[in-house]
Amino acid sequence: MNTWPAIARFLALRRNTSLLLGALVLALTGERLWLGFAPKYLESLGAGILVIGLFDALQTLLGALYAYPGGWLTDRYGQRRSLLFFNALSLAGYILVLLWQHWLALVFGAFLFLAWSALSLPATFTVVATSLEAGRHTMGVGVQSMVRRVPMMLGPLMGGWLVNHFGWAQGVRWALLGCILLGLLTAAFQWFMVETRGSSAETKTAPAAARPATFVEVVKSFSPALRELLVSDILIRFCERIPYAFVILWAMNHVSLNAQQFSYLVAIEMITAMLCYVPVAHLADKYGRRPFVLLTFVFFTLFPVTLLWANSFFWLAAAFVVRGLKEFGEPARKALIIAQATPELRARTFGAYYLIRDCVVTSGSFLGAWLWSVSPSANFIGAAMCGALGTLWFRGFGFRRPQNH
Template identity: 55%
Template sequence: MSSPRSLGPRYSSFGEKKRSQNGERAWWMAGQKSILTPEFLITMSSSIRNRLLEFFGLRANVVALLVAIVVIGSGEELWMRFIPKYLEVLGAGALVIGLYDGLKTLLGAVYAYPGGIIDDAWGPRRALAFFTGLSIAGYGLVFAVPHWGAVLAATFLFLAWSSLSLPATFSLVGKNLAPEKYGMGIAVQSIIRRVPVMVGPVLGGALMDRLGFRRGVRIAVLVSAALAAVAILVQRRISSDARGARAPSPRIGAAFREFSPELRHLLLSDILVRFCERIPFAWVVIYAMAQPGIGAQQFGLLTTLEVTTAIVCFIPVAYLSDRYGREAFVVATFVFFTLFPLFLLEAESAAWLAAAFVVRGLKEFGEPARKALIIHYSSGPRQGQIIGAYYLARDLTVAPGALLGAWLWHLGPRMNFAGAFLCGVLGTISYVFVLWRRRARPARPSIG
């Protein structure tokens, strides 16, 4: 039988080995307790928080802007998507509805460039508050005068926020984030814009189903005005020096001349694809609500389905496009733009409508990549003006698409949707062709 010494020089007995193991375990646990101090946990939590903020591009000025976007959007989405139907209820004909849609596109174009100038001159804080105040005035006119003529007049005011502020939202990303984070910055902004779209149309549709379109819209407009007033307070948190370096004097000709060849090519394809979107845009709500079982609330649910689909795509696609290049994702989004009217051609049931709205959500697949390319191509001291000029050229050209859509609608919904599909095909092919020609040339530095 072995003596206790035969167990080895370290342990003279089993009891001593056990006591040593217990001591080592106690020493390890004491070390863990010394590590898991409140100070260590706070430091670790702060490190994780900072990494998340950096990953999503959430700088202080950007966060203030995002909060304002959510607050204003939560009010506008209660009623703004129902305006074509509201105009119809107020006695407007098809041409008036088409005129509203064209006016909305036209103002989106015309307002973008002066919005960039005002942002450069005043800085984001004062400019955004001014734009919000104009929108509140428009809400007041819609509430006070329930007539389609008043709604058209108010359009010049209540579109101020969404249209005039566009260059500011882009330039804030460009000035606060590194180029390799542009896609992520735009993706987060796109998600935040769509959070109200997921809820607002459902609540607004329920309100109108319960109270009727006239009364329901007026109450929704009051809520919108109150939320916009809150947004002005939020916008005051944007730093007063966020405008950066002083921009050159506003000269629209100079802004167009500074377009790079890549930006011009993107603009041409974007115009054709936006015709695909604009031709059926005002008529989608009327077409959908004409189907059996589809009321205002059900249309709101379809809109929620669309927005949810888009939101699921934004972050992973933005990460991949920032990392591996953006052009392929722009091609994908143009394809989905093109497919939406094709699906509407067959959407004669709730199931087909749901599928069509999923495709409509997927058309946002590459939007962060497209907008990141615009920011990249427009970088420089005149960035706000170039971005505004881009949207001025695009939306001024596309504005007649609403009237074209009204004319095609008179010929029948299928003619409207087929015409839109054709425009989408042309836009997608032109962009792919330009990319193919560019890559067939000698290698150039990556822009992605």
């Protein structure tokens, strides 16, 4: 009789966290129905390599630019109203891409349909930080990350089926219709959230005058440990971003996979990641987070290396297992950010961290496009070099200070 309440307590499933998880599943399933196929869809609409690189750069840049306003809105207006507003922006973007089938629609629409995902990150971190004690933050983030991977797996499978059966133009159109429907259901989940103003007593202990209000002051509040993590994270994200938009082109153009087969690779990646989250989160909370963050940086570095020899579905599947393992220590990395953030500035700290990181890493998309124009091998080797630098930086500087839960 008491099993389910015990599980809910263990996973920190309160009213708002449960509704937020439901909203995440619906919104991300809609997004992943088609967004992973966007580079190939752009190519089918006549876009060149530079346009594909631009679209990939926009995903990173807009995610960064929306992150801090997302944190500010969450701190000021609460999760419910902020999430509803950004969901409305996303729906407008999907409608634009649905009605105007041109590569320019994806470029302009990105300013709208990427809005909700960017806002949800600071909001999700804030929910974890205020729902759990410090020693369980990694588990809280791990559960959220695991739930996020469900739509990341299901969306491409369904989207790949639509593209295979209806072709690129009509298949993506059906995927966008499904995305809009799921976006409306997401709004229903958000509507029933209870508005909160930062439930924790921590917020009350800090007088308003003592809270930095500007972006610069929030950045100045970063601890030395958070700054060291940020530098290594930037290098690692260059490793991820340089080949990101071109992995699907490698799989479909060089290995001759179809959309359905590529969706199987994504499913392999997501299953691998999901199997890691809870056990690794438990171990990281118990024994310390930094070794697990270091391991995840190693897997980031290995993925582009494995692509160099991935000339068949089997070897691509092995590469995507490595890609899934790069999530090995991601909850631990996010928990490190939570641990280093000033309590009353959490959402803005998360937003500022991601704004700085992703604004810098945006150039990685253009660098990736240039390296790809040289050769796929140049792209993959350049990415691996950035990953190695980030891993060495974190090992050299990230372990100098006492571990902090």
